[in-house]
Amino acid sequence: MHGSVPSASSVDPRAPVRVVIVTLDNHLKGAVARAEEELAKEGIDLSLHAASEWGSENGELDAVKAAIAEADIVIATMLFLDDHIRAILPSLEARREACDAMVCLMSAGEVVKLTKMGGYRMDAPAKGPLALLKKLRGSSGKDGKPNSGAGQMKMLRRLPKLLKFIPGTAQDVRAYFLTLQYWLAGSDENVVAMVRALIDRYAAGERMYRRGITKADAPLEYPETGVYHPATQQRISESLRLLPQGGGREGTVGLILLRSYLLGRDCAHYDGAIQAFEAAGLKVVPVFAAGLDARPAIEEFFIGPDGRPTVDAIVNLTGFSLVGGPAYSDAAAAREVLGTLDLPYLAAHAIEFQTIEEWAHRPQGLLPLESTMMVALPELDGSTVPHVFGGRAGSSGEGCSGCDRRCARPTSHKARPMQACPERAEALAAKTVKLIRLRRAERAARKLAIVVFNFPPNAGATGTAAFMAVHESLYATLQRLQSEGYAVEVPESLDAMRDALLKGNAERYGSDANVAYRIPADEHVRREKHLAEIEAAWGPAPGKQLSDGGHILVQGAQFGNVFVGVQPSFGIEGDPMRLLFEGSFAPTHAFSAFYRWIREDFGAHAILHFGTHGALEFMPGKQAGMSGKCWPDRLIGDTPNFYLYAANNPSEGMLAKRRSGATLISYLTPPLAQAGLYKGLSELKATVERWRATIDDADHADERADLAAMIYDQCEALDIVYADIGELPARLYEMEQSLIPHGLHVFGRNPVGAEREDMLDAMMEAGSHDGPTPDRARLAALLDSSDEMGSLIHALDGGYVAPAPGGDVVVNPEVLPTGRNIHGFDPFLMPSAYACRLGSEQAEQLIARHVNGGQPFPESIAMVLWGTDNMKSEGVQIAQALTLMGARPRRDTYGRLAGAELIPLTELGRPRIDVVMTLSGIFRDLLPMQTRMLAEAALLASRADEAPEANFVRKHSLAQMEKHGCDIETAALRVFSNAEGAYGANVNQMIEGGVWADPDELANAFEINKGFAYGVSGGPVQQRELLQSALGMVDFTYQNLESIELGINDVDQYVDGLGGVTRSVARAKGVETPVYILDATRGSTKVRTLAEQIDLETRTRTLNPKWFEGLLEHGYEGVRQIEGHVTSTLGWSATTGQVAPWVYQKISETFVLDAEMRRRLSALNPKSAGRVAGRLLEACDRHLWEPDEATLAALREANDELEDRLEGVFPAE
Secondary structure (H helix, E strand, O other), X not given: OOOOOOOHHHOOOOOOEEEEEEEOOOOOHHHHHHHHHHHHOOOEEEEEEEHHHOOOOOOHHHHHHHHHHHOOEEEEEOOOOHHHHHHHHHHHHHHHOOOOEEEEEOOOHHHHOOOEEOOEEOOOOOOHHHHHHHHOOOOEOOOOOEOOOHHHHHHHHHHHHHHOOOOOOHHHHHHHHHHHHHHHOOOHHHHHHHHHHHHHHHOOHHHHHHOOOOOOOOOOOOOOEEEEOOOOOOOEEOOHHHOOOOOOOOOEEEEXXXXXXXXXXXXXXXXXXXXHHHHOOOEEXXXXXXXXXXXXXXXXXXXXXXXXXXXXXXXXXOOOOOEOOOOOOOHHHHHHXXXXXXOOEXXXXXXXXXXXXXXXXXXXXXXXXXXXXXXXXXXXHOOEEEEEXXXXXXXXXXXXXXXXXXXXXXXXXXXXXXXXXXXXHHHHHHHHHHHHHHHHOOHHHOOEEEEEOEOOOOOOOEOOEOOEOHHHHHHHHHHHHHHOOOOEOOOOOHHHHHHHHHOOOHHHHOOOOOEEEEEEHXXXXXXXXXXXXXXXXXXXXXXXXXXXXXXXXXXEEEEEOEEEEEOOOOOEOOEOOHHHHOOOOOXXXXXXXXXXXXXXXXXXXXXXXXXXXOOHHHOOOOOEXXXXXXXXXXXXXXXXXXXXXXXXXXXXXHHHHHHHXXXXXXXXXXXXXXXXXXXXXXXHHXXXXXXXXXXXXXHHHHHHHHHHHHHHHHHHHHOOOOOOHHHHHHHHHHHHHOEEEOOOEOOOOOOOHHHHHHHHHHHHHHHHHOOOOOOXXXXXXXXXXXXXXXXXXXXXXXXXOOEEEOOOOOOOHHHOOOOOEEEOOOHHHOOOXXXXXXXXXXXXXXXXXXXXXXXXXXXXXXXXXXXXXXXXXXXXXXXXXXXXXXXEEEEOOOOXXXXXXXXXXXXXXXXXXXXXXXXXXXHHHHOHHHHHHHHXXXXXXXXXXXXXXXXXXXXXXXXXXXXXXXXXXXXXXXXXXXXXXXXXXOHHHHHHHOOOOOHHHHHHHHHHHHOEEOOOOOOOEEOHHHHHHHHOOOOEEEEEEOOOOOOOOOOOHHHHHHHHHHHHHHHHHOOOOOXXXXXXXXXXXXXXXHHHHHHXXXXXXXXXXXXXXXXXXXXXXXXXXXXXXXXXXHHHHHHHOOOXXXXXXXXXXXXXXOHHHXXXXXXXXXXXXXXXXXXXXXXXXXXXXXXXXXXXXXXXXXHHHHHHHHHOOOOOO
16 A cells, blocks of 8 residues: 555665644644654654744744755645745745655645645545535534534544545545644644654655554544633643632633644643733633634533523633634624623734734734734624733743843743733733623712813814714713613703813813813822823923813813713824824823823723724824833723724724724714705706706897806806806706715714605615615614614623624615624725725726826826725725726735736736825724735836836836935835824824914925835835925825715815825925815715815805704804814815815805804804914915905904904903
8 A cells, every 4th residue: 555665775764754844823833842852763853834933034934945845744734824825835836746745734725735645636636635625614504503613623533534444545635634633633642643644654765664664643632622721730621620619709701712722732821811810800711612613612611501601701812713713704603602692702812923022022013914813803703902911932031021020931942932921911801800890880880981082172172073963972871871870960951061061160270171180290290100201201290281280180070970081182282293203202191190090090990982083092002912011001001991983984993992992882974965055056056947948049049148147147156167058057966966964973863854864865876886776675774773872881781892894874884783893894805806896997087087187198196095995995095006006906815815916018908107105004004914015016017027108107116216226126115104103194283283384394294204115025114205206206196085974174184195295296396286086975986176176065065054054053063163174175275275265255254254153153162263263364374365355354353353252351242
């Protein structure tokens, strides 16, 4: 069966056998190291090489290639990531025919097919084994019950027995499955037996004599599911009786572990976590399941005979999804079991792809692959509080240098074993304890801190949030909490609550809100653990912000057991965003003291951040994988953090989840309404319709001429410019049919009546663009099923908050119902096939609009990419950028994103267009693989051997090389963003604060903050000069518009990014360039110039009574929204010069020069009302608008009146 055995004289009995294991990580490093010692006695040289170490510059990749080149037997396993496959596949292919055997397990198809074992070759057309392999992929059973873990392992054990007596290659197939069985139960003994079994069957050449004499024991079998405890002699068992008795004054926590670490005896990280949980007062039930499906262990050990859970919380310590592990995940199956349990579910991770110390010292924290596999994928299951608890030990120095504790390293003479990070493990245990305490506390005894926001300070913005009527929502929340049994003293009315919060003693302290508590400076100095860091940034306590010189002021009001606190602002007025640009910075004394007071003095059981969004999650620290030195982690401490978040903002929501441990509870965006026509617009429409209805002949010529003259006069009054009357109907129709947000959303209130029907109409229209007509009844049921307030109450009870995608309700009904924990789109699948098709179409429309406007075919375009827009559109804008460059995503055999590849010019049918991409800091944080893919596309295009007139990317890269004297990799850099840990271009903040004299200062701010280039490898590099010269070649700038409720004036981030880059392009070129808005808000796509977009939004929103009256129904916050529109308008003037004078004139007439409106605004929000007038005068002072003398005089008089009202000196009316 083994073939002819050579004579003794032809072989060397001392010939060694070199066995090389190539695998994903160091899971079994310990077991292999011990097996290596055992096998070395027999002349067998065994080594393990982990792909997780190839990225570092320590020669590991070269070492594994050299080892494969000399290997006699190669075992490859868990190689499914494209980077790893591309790095090692050529070496495996080159060695395949020369080695004795190559066994490739649980890897991507192109690796598995290299299997060669005797007469059996996996790439040959054999049916049996491949069919069996497919069955080993995880899945749910027909009834949703788990079959993927336990069932597959059962089949795997049975297969070798079934194949034992079938002759021929079936024996090689049997050996294959035996190898898999050995590996999956990878104890020291099984690793030794696995190697011996392969040598006994496949040793060849001078090693042939070992066949038949290198006997191997059958695979040792271990429990498929079981419990583990380091303090017991047996360590693992199939019975809960193994676990220590007693304990658990704080409750019981179920921990999920990976069996492979336990069998490989490399589990110090688990031991440390168990110790930390027990020290925190918890009874610990640590369980494992074979394979990567934890459901069998959950059903066996976390659910009692009565079907109820026997634990108070579950912490998954595997670092992977609950069902499926790193290669794929079955989130629906996970959500089903977690929803049934209805417990807090936390996802923690041990670091495998870098050492603990590398993570600790790395400014970003987790590597992109780690944050994808260990954070983003578990979020799809509904996990919360992503948390490091241990990892691979470093190898330098005496102790770990990750933090001040300098923990001793585990003793190991060879392998770098896993170790706990005690500081992080203790923090994780403390957070779990607090979640369980919240769950077990009586509602009447719970203390809740609700945090509202105030940004910018002193601007009438106290208690405002994106799309939400905060004060109405807050009052409704207090009422509901009271009715649910919380000890809340609800004020007698909404106005009484607002006054208690905003007025109270505010005048006495000169603050924006009532001062609830004054912290003496010496007490702050005594209690602030990180005082030195704060004082280094802000000077001695108590600081200048929210201070009376001797105390720090805590703003807010207490309503029984509920404290409503006003979050201090980021930094200082004039430079309020200073923190966002300095990763080593610190929050103010007031900011740190505010959260300490809530945690320690008020003693909150939980904190509820009220609306999108505050400053906590933007504080300095790592991007993902927080350490004890990261400010968001320090500030929130171990207090459970819940966050009401707009359903359409998944990207910033992810930051809140990953950086401040927040559980999100989504809320609807405002109801939508058709803008309709008003005042002069409706009269113009009637005149145009009469003109069109009038017969065009000699008898009616005079009538048509009179109507045409009337139309001319009406358009002049409305500042509508037209070339032909025939174009007006379409323009008026567009205005009339435009969807606008109507007012603000009140948390817990679903749309009803006309609002509900308008929303459903919009959903039907958007759905019809992409496929068959949606089912209106189904959409209506989804919309009606939202129960935001009930979801909040459930979350505060410590229940499982089901996950949901973030996005626009109109375009993606899967966002409904709201009240769920928002997650992003699976980063491995972005951009999706749908997004690629749509993005490609939109890119071509963009080019067509530019060329049809009489411009030459563009060579270079600058675009702004946001994380939010891409996460909710599945990556449409990413696909646009790729299409413009003539590239597309490259995917691995699992269909996951692997990189970029060029579209052949013959297929593209036009030249490759150069694209300068500026990313939001959030895009950079959340989409690292996509950032790299875009950089790779630019590099591939730059290197392509194509004519410059057919490849403008290459043409410009060659020019950059010559200009800057750099290599092609540097010259090809096109992806720019902030430095790590920094956000925004600061252009919007300079405009908000009025702290700029010349528009070039705005360009400077943009280039300084966005001048960091992101390439295909390594971290960002400051490349401002490269950015400037790339922008100097740009023909136009553009950005997508993805949300109906988010127009270009509704938030100032559009001015910040698109305005900023446009200003920089104008400075670099010396001339203004076109700016486009690609409006994709309603399913179909419309490309407008920025001037057209400003015109449309000014008419349909800013000046539209339907829009501003809808906002003013919410009073105080509505005025703040109107002021934001005026500030953004000034921002567009400052950065692009695209605002027509009539816009300012009409805004002045509508909101400031109208005495009745001026009085209304001032009564509702005097600070914001004053800022509206101030902003219009600023536009005059900066010569962005030059009104006539009468208008200017009236504006100044109105401004004086508003200031008097603010000071309270205006005579009573």
